[in-house]
Amino acid sequence: MITGLPIVSGLFKDFSSSATISKRAFPPMMIHVATYSIRTFGDPVLRQVTSDVDNIDESVLRLVEDMIETMNEAPGVGLAATQVGVQKRLFVYDIGDGPSVVLNGRITESSGEWIYEEGCLSVPGLYWPITRPNHVLLEGIDLNGNEIKLEASELLGRVFQHEIDHLDGVLLIERLDPDQHKQAMKILRSQALTPDQETARRRLSGRG
Numbered sequence: 661m662i663t664g665l666p667i668v669s670g671l672f673k674d675f676s677s678s679a680t681i682s683k684r685a686f687p688p689m690m691i692h693v694a695t696y697s698i699r700t701f702g703d704p705v706l707r708q709v710t711s712d713v714d715n716i717d718e719s720v721l722r723l724v725e726d727m728i729e730t731m732n733e734a735p736g737v738g739l740a741a742t743q744v745g746v747q748k749r750l751f752v753y754d755i756g757d758g759p760s761v762v763l764n765g766r767i768t769e770s771s772g773e774w775i776y777e778e779g780c781l782s783v784p785g786l787y788w789p790i791t792r793p794n795h796v797l798l799e800g801i802d803l804n805g806n807e808i809k810l811e812a813s814e815l816l817g818r819v820f821q822h823e824i825d826h827l828d829g830v831l832l833i834e835r836l837d838p839d840q841h842k843q844a845m846k847i848l849r850s851q852a853l854t855p856d857q858e859t860a861r862r863r864l865s866g867r868g
């Protein structure tokens with residue numbers, strides 16, 4: 661049985677964020693956060709494995725803020741650092757309870773099975789029913805460096821698995837069955853960027 665919206669990650673979100681709306685109410689000079697352009701399929705950075713964050717300094721805090729803003733604007737329910745071209749093991753998420761961040765996260769237990777219509781901000785516009793474990797235990801640290809253990813099922817469990825995959829250089833395409841994978845590659849090849857689109861993308865990504 662496949663459930664309906666909201667669709668997961670890098671995962672799209674179909675509800676609006678009140679935090680984003682209130683931030684936008686300020687004049688532009690009041691906004692200190694910046695947004696990144698989200699890297700899409702074919703960008704080699706999405707295949708790279710991230711390194712743990714050793715030092716939670718100002719630059720990490722800034723990165724987290726900017727990633728939350730980028731996720732809200734997309735909009736998505738999760739965003740991994742690799743999706744904005746940063747090889748640090750951290751991701752942000754918000755399934756409607758407010759934004760959170762997990763640093764150096766790893767899934768240490770999983771069980772059950774759940775099929776869900778999954779999408780990815782790095783593979784825009786495409787969704788597939790994907791089977792993954794339903795329940796997971798995610799271990800990592802928070803922004804204060806404290807150890808955290810988070811148990812999650814269904815949508816949140818799916819977001820955690822999807823984002824941890826990103827941090828290991830794995831895209832949801834690799835979670836498809838052989839037939840789905842074949843069809844997906846056909847579509848993605850036909851969508852390959854034209855030179856004009858590539859120029860536009862490079863110009864936009866200058867913001868990050």
Ligand SMILES: [Zn+2]
Nearest residue numbers: 669670780781
């Ligand atoms: Zn994704």
